[in-house]
Amino acid sequence: MTELSDPSPVPLPQTPRLSKSKFLSGLQCHKRLYLEVHHPSLATKPDAATQAMFDMGTEVGELARSRFPGGALVAAGYRQTEAALAQTVALIQDLTVPAIFEAAFLHGGVLIRADVLERILTADGQPCGWRLIEVKSSTKIKDVHVEDLAVQSEVILGAGLTLVSVSLMHINTGYLYREGAIDLTELFAIQDLSEAVAKRRAEVPERLATMNRMLLQTQPPAIEPDQHCHTPFDCPFWEHCTKDKPARWIHYLPGSKQVVSQLTQQGVTTIDEIPADTKLSPVQRRVKENIEWVSAKLGSVLNAVQYPVHHLDFETVMLAVPRFLETRPYQALPVQWSNHIEQATGELRHEDFLHKDMSDPRKVLAESLLESLGDWGSICVYSPYERSILESLADAFPSLKPALSRIVGRLWDLFPIIRDHYYHPAFGGSYSIKSVLSAMVPSLAYDDLAIKEGGHAASQYYRMVFVETDWVERAKIQEALLAYCKRDTLAMVELRRALKEKAQMKGE
Ligand code: SF4
Known part of the structure; x- marks a missing residue:
């Protein structure tokens, strides 16, 4: 059965050419695949955080080439197929080129660009084939990488080259940057996947044929x-x-997706149709019941805080290629904090910090934070993330460890308190601070902000500090980052207040 909401039929004169990413x-x-080929405009555009991941992948790919000195890049772009194919042939024939980057091949209607093709020589220096290497900014091998290499191998072999081996090159999170230039042999791990790829490659022709038939519909x-x-x-x-x-589609049920699969197999399409005897988690049960719920203990739990109550939030960046001493790839590095300080009288004060240059942000950030948090009061956070950042700062700077450990001892996490003591149908099963805030304090949403979520904040920070931007743009990003982090901590203040009201209404 065809969905009514699908786009209008289109006349299809011939099988479209596929790329590696379309095959995947x-x-x-x-x-x-059908929509990508025939109706790409129906796709949602990648958000800023996804775009930043693509950008980081490009940076990693370019750095990976440095591991193959003397290698040559096929300069023709992704839309210049004929030129790319011609440049690839020329570089293959040039025996002085030890490796080719972005080599283009077309076979069986599939066009691929290979990250690295390394020329392999025999013991007496004669060329005997190639090693295909796919570069990924991920930290481990995934099944999709094997599929990726399988289709590339099929095309390269079909184009007439000999592949001696097939490997994946990915980021090694065990690498600790110490000083000087990045050690590329440590930063990148290369794993031979020849055997797994060969098995998967055998399935590629049939899969391609099936896809091509489908695309002609x-x-x-x-x-x-x-x-x-x-x-x-x-x-x-x-x-x-x-x-x-x-709105109550069964796939919006939070938690174990296994439960959702079982329910859909039974023909359940909405959360309201879930049979009463289904085993659900406490959160799933609340979503199904879909009524506001206040725990009898909410008031006493909220009253356990000590004033002044600080409300703390960090923003971090995770760099695939470490830049600071004693840091690892993708280590979360705090670059910003916000603190709303509430006195017992209700008086509220705000302080914040944003590291604005390319130097290591951690020590100066930790010192400014210690000053803002002082020696007294609970420190309200909304996840275990702040604790993990404080602990990593304590490990990195032994002289600050005692003070940071005392800070950790004052943390008071609002997240499990809401999860265990309050539910509102508008949460829709999500306890993210944004879902909870929009349900409990709708006047304080994030809609008016230029940055609305953490991934976007991280990518904008990266642009501001590590990518060249003019001072006008830098100023705009700074302002947006400060406003975003400030909103996160103000949200905690208002959520505590809203929860207190709920507890009072319940008579505590
Ligand atoms: S993967 Fe899911 S969302 Fe994407 S086209 Fe297929 S059915 Fe639609």
């Missing part, structure tokens, strides 16, 4: 959105495919 889309979902395949839409990647057509789903 097709493995995730044929409908995704005049309508997208009737595939219902499900768990597969988020694995291995979040599908950009999720909004399109789910736009007509009911």
